[in-house]
Amino acid sequence: MIDDDSALSEYEGYDWESLSGVPSPDALFRVLSHRRRRRILWFLLERPETTVGELADILVGWELDDEDGTAGPDKHERVLVALHHNHLPMLAESDLVEYDIETGAVRFSSPPEPITVLIKFSYQYERAVAGRRT
Amino acid sequence: MASDDAAGLRAILDAAERRRKSVTYYAPEAGDLIERLDTRNLDVEFRAIPPRGPEPFLIVRAGGQFRGAMPVEALREHVGWSRNRRGEMDEHSEAYAIIVELLDDTVFASLSKRQLLLTVREFEDRAWRVGNGVLHTGFQSATAFAPQRGLYRELAAETALDVHIYVADGERVEPLDEPNATLHTEPAEEIGRYWFLVFDGGEEREQGVALVAEQRPDETFRGVWTYDPDLVDRALSLLPSVDGDR
CATH class of the missing domain: 3.30.870 (Endonuclease; Chain A)
Structure with a gap:
């Protein structure tokens, strides 16, 4: 008879009992369902405090790699608007990120390891599967 | 008189001072680019980003307004700093316009x-x-x-x-x-x-x-x-x- 938990044994090191303040599964995977948010979260792992302006720069820069080109003011404005009205509010809603609408400050909540591992996995998976040129 | x-x-x-552009240079390491741009009419600010993120790129602003973003490699190819062959750039492309604008005043x-x-x-x-x-x-x-x-x-x-x-x-x-x-x-x-x-x-x-x-x-x-x-x-x-x- 197979132990019910054997398929999950590689995660046994995590303290699954004491996860608190974490997003619901639906909220977590909704957050990770968009490339820009996957990139934002991966960036925040490395740089836990930033601003909406810097994130807009970073995303525009990142998308140069996807689109093999340059970006003008329209592109930057669209990214900024999407961050401000969509991505950052959703991330704030999930409690993974604090977003100060007044100052533009963005702060990562430093979630427990299962979530940071998932963020890294999502980013790596994207690079592998989306066929990043480098 | x-x-x-x-x-x-x-x-x-x-007038040249007023048109001075600011460039934010995002890359894991600064390398020689800041030195290369030293004589240009630019204020260059370097910000380190984590490795394995975006390829090095530049954000250009004038008077606080976003003007354009370009990969550093595109600039290097345009001005012949790249080890790659000098890029054949379409003079009507957005990339060309952004780079020319960036390097316009000196x-x-x-x-x-x-x-x-x-x-x-x-x-x-x-x-x-x-x-x-x-x-x-x-x-x-x-x-x-x-x-x-x-x-x-x-x-x-x-x-x-x-x-x-x-x-x-x-x-x-x-x-x-x-x-x-x-x-x-x-x-x-x-x-x-x-x-x-x-x-x-x-x-x-x-x-x-x-x-x-x-x-x-x-x-x-x-x-x-x-x-x-x-x-x-x-x-x-x-x-x-x-x-x-x-």
Whole structure:
């Protein structure tokens, strides 16, 4: 008879009992369902405090790699608007990120390891599967 | 009038300062790019980003407004700093426009006399190649002009350029024999403060260039040169004197 938990044994090191303040599964995977948010979260792992302006720069820069080109003011404005009205509010809603609408400050909540591992996995998976040129 | 003239040349330096762009350079490591951009009319700020993120890129702003983003590699290829072959860039592409805008004005924060002479020589060669149009060159003294006299005689003799030479400090300078070379010595005071060259591009407006350099107490120069046709026109309109000695 197979132990019910054997398929999950590689995660046994995590303290699954004491996860608190974490997003619901639906909220977590909704957050990770968009490339820009996957990139934002991966960036925040490395740089836990930033601003909406810097994130807009970073995303525009990142998308140069996807689109093999340059970006003008329209592109930057669209990214900024999407961050401000969509991505950052959703991330704030999930409690993974604090977003100060007044100052533009963005702060990562430093979630427990299962979530940071998932963020890294999502980013790596994207690079592998989306066929990043480098 | 005299002080307005000085303000005129000063205005070119000031206009370039106002158009100064700021560049945010995102990359895991700074490398040599900041040094490379040092003489350009840019304030470069480097921000480290984690490795395995985006490829190094530049964000360009002017007066706080976003102007464009480009991969560093595209810039390197355009200006020939890349180990890759110089990129064949479509002159009508957005990338080309952004890069040209980025590199349009050039300020040298500090330049030795030798570096300045080399730059001026490059622009004299440009006027020579075009062969027509109006070239204005201002020397800070008769002593500065003396070694260039032969070159300017030749420039006038060999081309259809309308050559105007301005020499400061009121020293007597022999006019040039060539009918298309005009010597101006009267607006002495202001000329002495600036070293300038303005070429209108003749029949090739895009070949126009304006350079204004100001000598500093430490014998170095601070100044700007630009290929921007509007700034070149502005420089032309601000030149100190139109009438020659004869």
